Amino acid sequence: MTNTVDLSPLGKTSAYRTDYAPELLFPIPRQGKRDEIGLGSGSTLPFYGVDIWNAYEISWLNARGKPQVAIARITVPADSPNIVESKSFKLYLNSFNQTRLDSVVALKNLLQQDLSNGFGATVHISLTQPEEFGMVEMGELDGLLLDRLDIDVDHYSPAPELLKAALDEEPVEEKLVSHLLKSNCLVTGQPDWASVQIHYAGPQIDQESLLRYLIGFREHNEFHEQCVERIFTDILRQCQPQQLAVYARYTRRGGLDINPWRSNFSTAQRPPNLRGARQ
Structure with a gap:
C-alpha cells in the first residue's frame, strides 16, 4: 500500500x-x-x-x-x-x-x-x-532583494499566469531573493516560512510579477519540496529561461529545517548550507 x-x-x-x-x-x-x-x-x-x-x-x-x-x-x-x-x-x-x-x-x-x-x-x-x-557558518542568500518593491497584492494562492518576462529582448543573468515566501503544511495548515533565491539566465523576469507570484503561496498547502518544484516549473514554463535554479531556506520546525534546491544549470554547484538569521 x-x-x-x-x-x-x-x-x-x-x-x-x-x-x-x-x-x-x-x-x-x-x-x-x-x-x-x-x-x-x-x-x-x-x-x-x-x-x-x-x-x-x-x-x-x-x-x-x-x-x-x-x-x-x-x-x-x-x-x-x-x-x-x-x-x-x-x-x-x-x-x-x-x-x-x-x-x-x-x-x-x-x-x-x-x-x-x-x-x-x-x-x-x-x-x-x-x-x-x-x-558552523551563517549567511543569507545573495541577490537583488525583491521585497524592496512597493506593490499592491490581493492574491494569496499560486497563480503562474502572473509571471511575465521580456521574451523579445536581450537575455540577462541575475539572482533575485525574497524573504516573503510563506506556505502552509499540507496536513495541519501550520505556517512554513522561507527565504527563496531565483537564479536564472534568459529573458528578464518582471520583478513585480515574480514577487506577487511568490507571495501567492501564502495560503497554499504543500510540503517544502513540492512548493520549490512548483515554483521552478512555473517560472520555467512562463518565463522561458535557458538556465534556472530555485533555492529555498525554510525555518526549522521540531528541530529540523528543510532546504530544497532545484536547478537545470549543467555547471551549477550545490549551494552552500549557510544557516540564515531566521533559521
Whole structure:
C-alpha cells in the first residue's frame, strides 16, 4: 500500500519513543505531487537537485550511558522516489535519545542505512560534534532583494499566469531573493516560512510579477519540496529561461529545517548550507 499524508503522524497525538525505532520513518512518494504540476511518471525531470535537511536535536547515549549531542546534515537527491514526512523524521531521531551506541560512527551508519531506505535512494550524512559547533557558518542568500518593491497584492494562492518576462529582448543573468515566501503544511495548515533565491539566465523576469507570484503561496498547502518544484516549473514554463535554479531556506520546525534546491544549470554547484538569521 502506498503511503499517503493522511496516514502519517502529522496532526495526530504521538507517543515519543526513546528506544531506536527506524520503523517510525514515514516515506511519501514524490510522484503524486509531480503529476499535479505536469511532471508525469516516466517523463524526464526538468531539474536535478537536493533537499538539504539540518537536524539540530540529535542525542544518544554512549556505551557508558552518557548523553551525546550533534548536529546532522542530511542531503537527499531530488530524484529519490520518496520524501520523508518531517514529524516522522523527528520521532525517529528522538528514538535515539535513550539508545546506547558504541561510537559516532555507529550513529552515522544507522542514519545512513535507515534514511536511505526511507527516501529510497542513497543519502549523504555529515555530523557536527560540539567541539565543531563554533565552525558552523551563517549567511543569507545573495541577490537583488525583491521585497524592496512597493506593490499592491490581493492574491494569496499560486497563480503562474502572473509571471511575465521580456521574451523579445536581450537575455540577462541575475539572482533575485525574497524573504516573503510563506506556505502552509499540507496536513495541519501550520505556517512554513522561507527565504527563496531565483537564479536564472534568459529573458528578464518582471520583478513585480515574480514577487506577487511568490507571495501567492501564502495560503497554499504543500510540503517544502513540492512548493520549490512548483515554483521552478512555473517560472520555467512562463518565463522561458535557458538556465534556472530555485533555492529555498525554510525555518526549522521540531528541530529540523528543510532546504530544497532545484536547478537545470549543467555547471551549477550545490549551494552552500549557510544557516540564515531566521533559521
